[in-house]
Amino acid sequence: MTEPPTDVPIEHLLRELTPQVLGIVARRFRDFAAAEDAVQESLLAAATQWPCDGLPENPRAWLTQVAFRRMADYIRSESARHRRENEAALEAVRAPHPATVDASPQEDDTLVLLFMCCHPALTPASAIALTLRAVGGLTTAEIAHAFLVPEATMAQRISRAKQSIKDSGTPFQMPTPEDRAHRLRAVLHVLYLIFNEGYTTSAGPALRRADLSAEAMRLARILRQLQPDDTEVAGLLALMLLTDARRLARTSAVGELIPLAQQDRSLWDRQQIVEGVALLSATLPKGSVGPYQLQAAISAVHDEAGRADNTDWPQILALYDLLKRMSDNPMVMLNHAIAAAMVNGPAKGLDLLDSVAADPRLADHHRLDAVRAHLFELAGDRTAAIKHFRSAAGKTGSLPERNYLLAQAARLSSDPRPIHNHE
Amino acid sequence: MKYILMMNASKAHWDAYATWSKDDLDANVAFMRAFSKELKEQGVFVATEGLGWPQQAKIVRAGKDGEPVTDGIFPESKEFLAGYWIIDVESPEQAYRIAARASAAPGPGGTHGSMPIEVRQVLSGFADLGI
Numbered sequence: 394m395t396e397p398p399t400d401v402p403i404e405h406l407l408r409e410l411t412p413q414v415l416g417i418v419a420r421r422f423r424d425f426a427a428a429e430d431a432v433q434e435s436l437l438a439a440a441t442q443w444p445c446d447g448l449p450e451n452p453r454a455w456l457t458q459v460a461f462r463r464m465a466d467y468i469r470s471e472s473a474r475h476r477r478e479n480e481a482a483l484e485a486v487r488a489p490h491p492a493t494v495d496a497s498p499q500e501d502d503t504l505v506l507l508f509m510c511c512h513p514a515l516t517p518a519s520a521i522a523l524t525l526r527a528v529g530g531l532t533t534a535e536i537a538h539a540f541l542v543p544e545a546t547m548a549q550r551i552s553r554a555k556q557s558i559k560d561s562g563t564p565f566q567m568p569t570p571e572d573r574a575h576r577l578r579a580v581l582h583v584l585y586l587i588f589n590e591g592y593t594t595s596a597g598p599a600l601r602r603a604d605l606s607a608e609a610m611r612l613a614r615i616l617r618q619l620q621p622d623d624t625e626v627a628g629l630l631a632l633m634l635l636t637d638a639r640r641l642a643r644t645s646a647v648g649e650l651i652p653l654a655q656q657d658r659s660l661w662d663r664q665q666i667v668e669g670v671a672l673l674s675a676t677l678p679k680g681s682v683g684p685y686q687l688q689a690a691i692s693a694v695h696d697e698a699g700r701a702d703n704t705d706w707p708q709i710l711a712l713y714d715l716l717k718r719m720s721d722n723p724m725v726m727l728n729h730a731i732a733a734a735m736v737n738g739p740a741k742g743l744d745l746l747d748s749v750a751a752d753p754r755l756a757d758h759h760r761l762d763a764v765r766a767h768l769f770e771l772a773g774d775r776t777a778a779i780k781h782f783r784s785a786a787g788k789t790g791s792l793p794e795r796n797y798l799l800a801q802a803a804r805l806s807s808d809p810r811p812i813h814n815h816e
Numbered sequence: 817m818k819y820i821l822m823m824n825a826s827k828a829h830w831d832a833y834a835t836w837s838k839d840d841l842d843a844n845v846a847f848m849r850a851f852s853k854e855l856k857e858q859g860v861f862v863a864t865e866g867l868g869w870p871q872q873a874k875i876v877r878a879g880k881d882g883e884p885v886t887d888g889i890f891p892e893s894k895e896f897l898a899g900y901w902i903i904d905v906e907s908p909e910q911a912y913r914i915a916a917r918a919s920a921a922p923g924p925g926g927t928h929g930s931m932p933i934e935v936r937q938v939l940s941g942f943a944d945l946g947i
Contacts (some may be wrong), residue, residue: 550859792939
């Protein structure tokens with residue numbers, strides 16, 4: 394592995410080196426939680442010293458050495474309390490200079506770290522926070538800022554997450570082959586959640602959270618390098634690229650949501666669409682098609698339509714049919730109903746919604762009402778559409794969404810013309 | 817998702833609180849401190865504040881020229897916000913469990929509290945209409 398060029402901003406360099414250094418330290422001391430703290434301290438030291446003193450000759454060795462010293466301090470203070478138990482760990486401290494021993498990162502370290510941070514013992518919020526810090530190299534303050542909570546709260550969340558991993562007794566090593574597939578799915582899910590946190594919050598006061606989608610894409614690219622043959626890893630990266638390509642078009646200058654059909658498609662990021670489509674085209678023929686690839690494929694069909702009217706809905710419906718068979722996600726059922734309505738008319742879509750409305754995960758969900766409202770509007774039933782837009786507005790937990798839904802109801806109530814029927 | 821947990825009390829409750837014994841007040845304050853600490857340790861704490869006595873409360877409206885017109889004599893039955901916590905949790909159920917903890921704050925004479933706590937979601941900037 395070669396060192397990155399020295400003109401890379403220090404912050405980027407540190408974030409790139411974080412998982413490598415943490416891998417070295419965690420592997421050596423076999424204590425992920427303490428190693429993670431030690432590496433954070435070494436990153437803080439670098440962030441204050443490097444801008445004044447200039448970059449060290451070997452930044453990774455510098456960080457590793459500082460983290461090793463912190464670990465040594467930690468183990469000494471711990472061993473004062475439990476001398477016997479820590480004999481083995483002290484051996485590691487007494488070992489020769491890190492730069493001459495084992496300071497080279499192993500290819501798989503970052504992957505092992507991702508598996509650790511997305512451990513099934515963690516709640517999604519904890520896994521997200523830990524992944525951003527331990528693999529993404531973000532500071533606790535940056536993560537707290539992104540999630541709009543106090544720094545102390547985020548610090549506590551991360552420390553509890555590490556405690557859960559410690560309690561689970563998971564060693565710092567690759568999961569067993571039997572475990573590996575479902576652990577990788579957990580990693581993909583956490584990266585997907587990080588992406589969504591950023592993507593769905595591109596409006597209003599939380600604009601800065603857009604950085605989270607960029608970070609999720611960066612982590613997905615790293616994961617793809619580590620697992621180049623996994624089709625779902627490629628599928629997730631493609632999905633992110635193809636979804637994020639529409640970012641600039643999905644909110645107005647004042648932060649109002651703009652639905653797909655009304656977006657200014659010239660604002661879509663062509664380069665990202667080309668990259669996502671190419672990645673997907675190279676992946677689909679490999680077989681073993683999974684939910685991320687299907688969602689990416691659906692996104693690609695939308696992205697490839699020059700105008701909303703040219704959208705290949707039969708293709709999208711076919712893809713949702715497949716997706717519905719392999720995913721139990723209630724949102725997939727809703728999207729499937731929309732696609733069915735676009736192909737076979739709103740009545741068909743509304744029937745499908747009736748058949749899934751009993752699902753307890755959907756019964757009180759604002760999106761069921763929002764989709765119904767949309768389909769009632771397509772069907773020309775303005776009264777029912779208004780009623781469901783308002784009902785959805787009352788259920789959503791999001792301010793931009795509530796504004797959007799109320800605006801739809803207001804538009805329909807004030808428009809004296811008969812509703813244009815798209816059928 | 818963030819929730820606000822609000823303690824509401826009528827003027828009569830506020831007046832009664834003013835007559836609590838030193839031990840009862842100490843127990844209540846100790847509970848509130850421990851509760852906030854618990855929220856911080858769980859990694860869910862966002863904010864908490866206690867509010868001033870309702871005697872000082874004013875309702876302000878804009879007058880004809882935009883000048884403040886205040887109103888301050890309220891019926892005995894009116895409920896006043898006494899204080900609140902904002903928490904960041906993973907489910908509404910988790911918010912309800914935490915609200916039940918707050919509700920159990922000890923009452924006068926060492927009684928077991930069951931103060932009503934109003935739980936409301938704080939709207940996010942998060943929008944997921946699938947667009």
